[in-house]
């Protein structure tokens with residue numbers, strides 16, 4: 469039998485990955501394992517021997533999307549395995565789709581792989597391609613998400629993630645660093661650190677120490693940032709809460725060891741609303757702390773998310789948020805209109821805000837944010853900055869990102885006349901123009 473015939477007989481798996489970057493990393497792990505066993509992947513349900521749907525259950529709208537994706541896979545194929553956040557409550561799925569082959573919860577990679585084995589055993593093929601050193605990635609090759617922990621010890625009233633994913637479980641620091649180094653060796657130029665609560669990293673392990681590169685390193689936020697900073701690639705921190713020890717990593721940003729970028733989901737500014745949300749971290753003096761951070765690291769970019777129309781939020785609370793935004797000058801912000809998620813304790817709170825008021829507040833918030841962003845980007849015109857190339861169009865144009873832009877969620881730097889650059893290159897550019905969220909630039913003569 470020829471090699472090709474053997475490859476054609478390899479079982480094929482369809483994968484639908486829904487939800488946040490954490491779920492994406494779970495899908496990548498499952499796919500990496502399956503590929504190493506000889507499975508192939510297909511984009512169409514009809515061609516698959518079995519379909520895995522990795523679900524998101526964060527909001528009711530996400531659950532509906534997950535159920536719709538399961539329904540589509542059942543209709544097109546009929547052999548479906550469900551995993552991810554919605555899998556933590558299997559009865560919601562099996563009630564609607566009793567013929568599902570298996571339902572597993574979030575980060576149960578082994579059970580998913582076992583379910584695939586049961587559905588369609590791996591074909592023995594000694595000629596199966598080697599898995600790339602960094603595993604299979606759903607992100608472009610030059611950047612990768614690095615998941616440092618699962619679960620969360622907080623109990624924010626609007627969130628059901630701890631219920632779905634359990635309490636915080638941090639990966640030992642040497643495991644995280646081993647994976648990070650492997651990714652860098654495989655060509656990754658930017659690591660995006662993710663978790664539910666990045667600054668709480670290691671608390672559950674009592675900051676257990678392990679050897680890494682001839683030194684003892686603690687399973688701890690600062691140690692992790694220092695070790696990642698030694699890898700020589702861009703390191704971006706997501707989902708950081710403003711605990712006091714976050715101050716310790718700002719000097720690493722000022723020194724250029726890790727990117728001067730913090731993604732902190734502040735969610736609100738009114739102490740009353742924050743209390744009702746039961747948000748973690750010291751939210752009392754955030755304006756002073758932001759100022760102190762910017763004094764140490766003037767290039768710091770802050771990204772955040774906010775909820776408008778939380779139960780009990782008055783016009784006064786909302787105006788407090790807008791004033792805070794003006795003072796804090798958060799560089800990048802997204803807002804969500806409060807959603808009354810099934811199972812979230814905030815459902816029981818008094819003072820639910822009518823939808824039209826939420827919409828009106830959302831629009832006012834986004835207009836303030838647009839103005840802040842526009843002003844900040846206008847101020848960059850004429851500056852020379854470093855960017856990472858994401859994509860080229862083959863005609864000299866390229867999409868790039870500055871150190872202040874995370875992929876997918878922030879703005880872009882759009883380059884002209886950038887012949888010769890390729891994805892993953894870091895080059896110097898001169899900013900020529902700006903709109904509300906993007907910059908326009910050309911290669912700098914220093915490049």
Ligand code: SF4
Nearest residue numbers: 620622624627629664
């Ligand atoms: S910190 Fe709050 S919002 Fe974030 S995952 Fe934990 S409970 Fe949910």
